[in-house]
Amino acid sequence: MALKILYFASLRETIGRGGETIDLPDGAATVAALRDWLAGQGGGREALLTAKNLRAAVNQKMAGMDAAVADGDEVAFFPPVTGG
Amino acid sequence: MNEVSVQEADFDAGAEIAALTADDPQAGAVASFVGLVRADKLAEQKVGADGTVQAMSLEHYPGMTEQALAEIVAQARGRWELRRVRVIHRVGRLLPGERIVFVGVASGHRGDAFAACEFIMDYLKTRAPFWKKEETPAGGRWVDARETDDAAALRWQVSGGD
Numbered sequence: 300m301a302l303k304i305l306y307f308a309s310l311r312e313t314i315g316r317g318g319e320t321i322d323l324p325d326g327a328a329t330v331a332a333l334r335d336w337l338a339g340q341g342g343g344r345e346a347l348l349t350a351k352n353l354r355a356a357v358n359q360k361m362a363g364m365d366a367a368v369a370d371g372d373e374v375a376f377f378p379p380v381t382g383g
Numbered sequence: 384m385n386e387v388s389v390q391e392a393d394f395d396a397g398a399e400i401a402a403l404t405a406d407d408p409q410a411g412a413v414a415s416f417v418g419l420v421r422a423d424k425l426a427e428q429k430v431g432a433d434g435t436v437q438a439m440s441l442e443h444y445p446g447m448t449e450q451a452l453a454e455i456v457a458q459a460r461g462r463w464e465l466r467r468v469r470v471i472h473r474v475g476r477l478l479p480g481e482r483i484v485f486v487g488v489a490s491g492h493r494g495d496a497f498a499a500c501e502f503i504m505d506y507l508k509t510r511a512p513f514w515k516k517e518e519t520p521a522g523g524r525w526v527d528a529r530e531t532d533d534a535a536a537l538r539w540q541v542s543g544g545d
Binding site: 379 | 418441442443444446447450451472483484504507508509510511512513514515516525526527528532
């Protein structure tokens with residue numbers, strides 16, 4: 300399934316890009332499975348596994364690692380937020 | 384006027400406070416908060432005496448940020464009797480002393496305004512997708528999230544029951 304992936308803050312810098320469009324092979328369609336698959340693609344994406352307190356959003360809403368992802372979703376990965 | 388703005392431009396806190404109650408005779412109280420860029424003591428502890436923050440860059444997640452802030456305001460409205468609410472968060476490069484964030488809440492009586500203003504800031508700190516990067520003489524460093532911010536947000540769940 301096609302997914303739009305976004306990276307922010309320190310993750311964006313480590314991975315060297317703000318986002319990408321991917322075609323995730325069939326299988327367990329959760330944020331955690333997506334994270335693991337991306338990390339396996341290399342190119343700095345291993346940071347998804349080593350990042351402390353990795354956070355995610357699905358379609359611009361905060362989501363846990365067990366949240367489902369579906370074709371066409373926008374999934375963002377980022378460190379804990381530090382605004383205000 | 385929008386309740387929520389994410390912008391590079393500075394804001395006029397006095398004008399924002401005035402606008403919260405203009406032509407609203409039911410408003411009896413306004414509570415407001417302004418957050419500033421600090422020449423940070425934390426950075427000195429972490430990167431040495433010359434680690435004073437020279438500037439701060441704020442990154443955000445366009446689209447999600449506005450939704451998250453609107454959702455926080457909606458939750459505040461569900462808990463307290465509020466009149467107008469205004470949240471402004473700046474992004475981009477900011478210097479020490481510059482304003483970063485404004486939260487203003489108008490209500491009939493002060494208790495609702497005080498509580499909602501603090502609630503909105505506590506939730507913004509932990510739920511709105513902003514990230515700060517400090518520029519110091521030793522280089523750039525991303526600001527770590529603080530456990531005290533999580534604790535501040537959590538206490539509303541204990542006392543508020545959600």
